[in-house]
Amino acid sequence: MDLSLSTRTVGDRTVVEVGGEIDVYTAPKLREQLVELVNDGNYHLVVDMEGVDFLDSTGLGVLVGGLKRVRAHEGSLRLVCNQERILKIFRITGLTKVFPIHNSVDEAVAATD
């Protein structure tokens, strides 16, 4: 299972739909995507992780890097995730306090702060 990425715009948000496995091999592709979006002026990102089968610390690092980049432009990076096994990794590392995590893309897009 490789990584799949697709982006779409909803209002002033850019939704990045991620599928497959985010690990040490595939995470650089996600990093490139996030860097490209920020370089193109998309500072309010919603990363939809509902299709993610596996996430490791390399993936977490990329998301943290993305958050740093959008924050440098007073932007936001919100996550959409309902999968317990993925959420567990955010809890273990304390990153639930860093990322706003939503139940649905609609909720994340509607969120203001």
Add this chain to the structure above:
Amino acid sequence: MATVELRFSALPEHVRTARLVAAAVARRAGVDESVLDEVRLAVGEACSRAVGLHRLTGADGAVRVALIEEEKRFLIEVEDEAGGPRSGSDGGSGSAAGGDSDGDDELGLAVITGLVEDVEVGKGAEGALIRMSWPVSTASIGV
């Protein structure tokens, strides 16, 4: 000798293979289904860290993963040949994903220690050695 032993070039593309093999052997050894995700993730983290250390030091060599079935425990050893040792307090700006300084190395250890109750990070013959173990269900029958 380990029940199953895997050696791979320290490259990111092989880490997934190590995860899959470890989970398959753990399942067969009788590790509870509910813990297999943890085994998969912990092995992945240990291997990613090993690959990252090789990348950081520029060392050639391989990553060794030993999967060892014991009577009541299932043991996994992940050893690199990056010239270590490096512990959790190594400063950690080295990125397992290749130089974005997002602190993946520290995060990786945080995930491993958060997931696995019995874990030991030490020194191997030519680098770092991570040892982890999980209980095996006594009712299991390996076929």
